[in-house]
Amino acid sequence: MAKLTENRFWRSLFRRPLPDSDLDRMLTMFSNFFLHILPAKVHRHSLKPGATWGLGVISFVLFLVLIVTGVLLMFFYVPSVERAYRDMKDLKYVVSYGVILRNMHRWAAHGMVAAVFLHMVRVFFTGSYKPPREFNWVLGILLWGITLLLSFTGYLLPWDQLAYWAITVGTSIASYPPWIGEKIRVLLLGGNIVGESALLRFYVLHVVFLPMVLMVLAAVHFWRVRKDGGIARPIALALHPVAGGGPTSAEATARFVPGPLKTYTLVELVRGTSPQVGIQAPEEEVPSWPHLTMRLLIVFELVLVVLTAVSFLFDAPLLEQANPVRPDNPAKAPWYFLGIQELVSYSALVGGVLVPAIALLGLMSIPYMDRDRSDQGIWFGSPAGKRAAWISFLLTVLVIPALLFLDSRFGVRQVAPGAPQFFTDLLNPASVLTTLMAVSSFLTWRATRSRRLGAMVLFTAFVSAYLVFTVIGTYFRGPNWVWVWPWQ
Amino acid sequence: MSESKKGGIFSRRGLLGIGWFSFIVSMVGPALANIRFLFPNVVYEPPSRVKLGKPEEYARGSATFVEDQRFYLFRDGEGFRAISAVCTHLRCTINSFGPADAEYGEPHAHCPCHGSVFAQKDGRVLKGPAPVALEIYEVGLAPDGRLVVDTARRVDAGFRFRV
Amino acid sequence: MLRIYRLFALMSLITLALFLLSLWKDSNREWKKYQDEYRNLLIAKAKDADQRRAAENVGYEFAQVSVAEGARVDRCIMCHRAVEDPRFVDAPQPLRAHPKIPSHPFERFGCTGCHGGDGSATEVQAAHQGIQKKEGAVLPDGRIVYLTEREEPLLPGNLVQASCGSCHLTEDPGKIGAPVLSRGKTLFQEKGCIGCHRVGRIGGKVGPELTFAGEKRSDPEWLLKHFRDPESLVPDSAMPSYKNLGEEELQALTAFVLSLREVPFTLIASAPLQPQTVVALTPPPVPREAHWEAPRNENLRPNPVPASAESVANGKKLYGKYCAGCHGESGKGDGPGAPKDLKPEPANFADPRMMAHEREGGLYWKITRGRGLMPGWEATIPQKDRWDLVNFLRTLPPKVQMPPGMMEQPHGAMGGEKEPAGHMEESRPGGH
Secondary structure (H helix, E strand, C coil): CHHHHCCHHHHHHCCCCCCCCHHHHHHHHHHCCCCCCCCCEEEHHHHCHHHHCCHHHHHHHHHHHHHHHHHHHHCCCCCCCCCHHHHHHHHHHCCCCHHHHHHHHHHHHHHHHHHHHHHHHHHHHCCCCCCCCHHHHHHHHHHHHHHHHHHHHHHHCCCEHHHHHHHHHHHHHHCCCCCCHHHHHHHHHCCCCCCHHHHHHHHHHHHHHHHHHHHHHHHHHHHHHHHCCCCCCCHHHHCCCCCCCCCCHHHHHHHCCCCCCCCHHHHHCCCCCCCCCCCCCCCCEEEHHHHHHHHHHHHHHHHHHHHHHHHHHCCCCCCCECCCCCCCCCCCCCHHHHHHHHHHCCCHHHHHHHHHHHHHHHHHHHHHHCCCCCCCCCCCCCHHHHHHHHHHHHHHHHHHHHHHHHHHHHCHHHHCCCCCHHHHHHCCHHHHHHHHHHHHHHHHHHHHCCHHHHHHHHHHHHHHHHHHHHHHHHHCECHHHCECCCCC | CCCCCCCCCCCHHHHHHHHHHHHHHHHHHHHHHHHHHHCCCCCCCCCCEEECCCHHHCCCCCEEEECCCCEEEEEECCEEEEEECECCCCCCECCCCECCCCCCCCCEEECCCCCCEEECCCCCEEECCCCCCCCEEEEEECCCCCEEEEEEEECCCCCCECC | CHHHHHHHHHHHHHHHHHHHHHHHHHHCCHHHHHHHHHHHHHHHHCCCHHHHHHHHCCCCCCCCEEECCCCEEECHHHCCCCCCCHHHCCCCCCCCCCCCCCCCCHHHHCCHHHHECCCCCCCHHHHHHCEEEEEEEECCCCCEEEEEEEECCECCHHHHHHHHHHHCCCCCHHHHCCHHHHHHHHHHHHCCHHHCCEECCEECCCCCCCCCHHHHCCCHHHHHHHHHCHHHHCCCCCCCCCCCCCHHHHHHHHHHHHHCCCCCHHHHCCCCCCCCCECCCCCCCCCCCCCCCCCHHHHCCCCCCCCCHHHHHHHHHHHHHHHHHHHCCCCCCCCCCCCCCCCCCCCCCCCHHHHHHCCHHHHHHHHHHCECCECCCCCCCCHHHHHHHHHHHHCCCCCCCCCCCCCCCCCHHHHHHCCCCCHHHHCCCCCC
16 A cells, blocks of 8 residues: 555655645645535534535436436437437347436436426525525526527437427427517427437537536536625624534534634635634534535435435336427426426416516525525515415415316416417416415515515415416326326 | 444444445445446347348349448359448548459458458458558358348358358 | 545445445346256257257357347247257257248347337346337326327237238238137138228228238237227227137137238348348440440540650540530539430440440540530541640549459350450550
């Protein structure tokens, strides 16, 4: 061992010996290319599982898995109508490890869509979007959008019935905006139907363009987290010891060996609550190595284990080859677009354009409305916030079925079948629900004088509605988009 | 520091040892498995065995180039033989065989890539960088009376399939 | 921190276990079991020590028949190892040898073209059963039904005869060895199916058209069930039940309905193997009628102008001015100036075979005289310049070896008109 490590080459490769003091560990974190995305020291609060549930890291790990499996799958995939489906069969039946790689890619893609969404939910409910993190929240929303597009473009590639009709339906939703809708569709498909050129476009977007965009945005996203002083945590933490999870206070202080090399001036450049001499006692930060790195490794392994286990138990779906003359009935978009597909079934304009646009803009503007940092890093901010979230959730879950029932009995099309489209656009479950959400959020703000509570009501309602509509689209809609029970 | 630094599986050192060992194996293992993944189990290439026409469809003295498998089927007074058209140097396809000339006293073919010259009679190298003679393949007859050439089965230069 | 290390060790062990499990799962393929059986049977059938040793060395292998250049691949032989081995005629399935069917060679037709099933699959269930498909529909009265059927399942037993009918449309199925199909066809006529269903250009309009019924419903079980009790599968169907027919008769009818399909022949079989392109090693005779022959004495006229660099350069200049319009920049006969479909088309000077046949005297004569739309240049281009053109034309064909007469003439065609001696010396490669 000594022979291996004690020579010029080894030392040129690893500039520092394996660290054996906390100071050395921190210096290693700082000087190592792969580790320097992490801080040298990390606050104990950030290490508590409940602070983040590791959702950002999970999303990132899934993305790594997707890149590795995706590049490998590319070696056996030709994006052409003649070859694509056959290549899927080959992967399944005659390529060594083809099944497991395809399964992992598929489930990691779904997992990443879910993880990124949950990450957004976590960031909202812990108030982690507050200044100076406003724009990072916006970046996060964009990353969510890119993730959806990545998954969506990958959906077409197997060229089976599921892929073909999901993309046919999905791109049709995109064609609903007035004037530009049809152009967007033609641009996406490279033609008027889902065919050879659409397959090629989706392939290029899926393997080159979107991953590149995602990597750049993600890099900025991570960089900003780091520059904003790590995970958002309660401002008043210095006064209250961190409770539950994480390293103990004793570890935090005992492990830190102050040395002459620690320069506060450098740390001062990093915004946020950086250590300040004389104010904090005891210091609540621990060296990232091993406290953070070990936890990251464990999360990484956890993701791999769950993903591999799921890939063992469930094969990625592969139906019969795409057949443009025999649509699946019902033909459904990918699950994360089923909520929109449900909305489109009431009114194309409102469900396909207005509501998604308002929702996206609303989401992005949250940190610019609610700027009060006093409750950042605390789940739901306060007991009142928690109550507001619960009420908003329950109301949404109750109101949506009620609205759908009213629509099926007393909707515009039932009461006045001949009424112009304008009235359907004006009065349908999607528009009514959006209005209700906006109004209740406004009223909450006026009544409590708290923007945070108003935002809480609005965001909770949005997330709940997204989930409810997705569940409805997935389980309660049958052939011809009529109501069915999930077990039918 | 309350952790024991002494040996034993459940000490810090023991746990880290188990952890890192399993971790590295389960990272390197899949990497190797993925290299296995890249070796194809089935290929979509022309089969090595190719069925040609019936012997009487080939005139005496004719030469037939079979494109997919890249070989010449010659019929001469003695019978049929199949000689590879793939240069043994770097696998270019050689030109067609030409007659004896002042430089080479027998019918021969040039490889256009690096100038190897092969004799038509037995495929041996007359000139150039090619290390060994052209491959000669077995010619046979299928049950339905058609010629069969299998490029996976090599025979020596004297081979003739007599009808 | 020890807690974290404990978790790390545990998670690493689980990760490792799952990796090993995935190795096992990938190596544990269903078809290996059948290849084991095949090897054991081969060993049992071995007649001497050599055969036995060979049999013991039979390993696992992937195998497939690629039909129509990969448009369809059949991997059935990965389990059905012995389809072509007469020693296995009595072996239990999947190792039984296939009976010989005249003029349907295995390597051309594969398996699934006749038998159905998913040829690309290497698992019994997927290969034989095809893909389960559940399709929903809403009836006019608002009820919802789900029709379950299988896409491309294996055609069991005698139903495989349906495939004979898909290609042999005009033949009597009884005469091509498909008695069940023949019986089905007769039944279809006797039972008056045509009264309600249209097939091709005849038939009623009460029921759905059946011209390509075998394509729309490729699941024999669905069809059998439908004959017995149409309403159970197609609610409100007006079709009478045919359960009073015997099992055999229903099978025969099913076979006939399954045969009603339009399958591109490219998915059934590879194109018949033709003797490959014969490359005659002597320049082939240029067909007389298409060829423009100069008078013999003109042909033999020697070129007085040596093919020097200046001569070729001058020829090139003239060519660009007078000839390239029709014969093309590079002499390929593809110039833009020639009318479309011009017959005879402008000569392709880049064609080595054509140029090997041309003598310089002949070229000179043709440039001088012209033919059809090609003008004679006698009055326009001075004599010396015309020879320069000839010298330039000689440089156009790519340099290839065009050795004459090293083989016996493969065809008699050239025999009758032996070229004068010295022909090939004249047609020297260009660029001298």
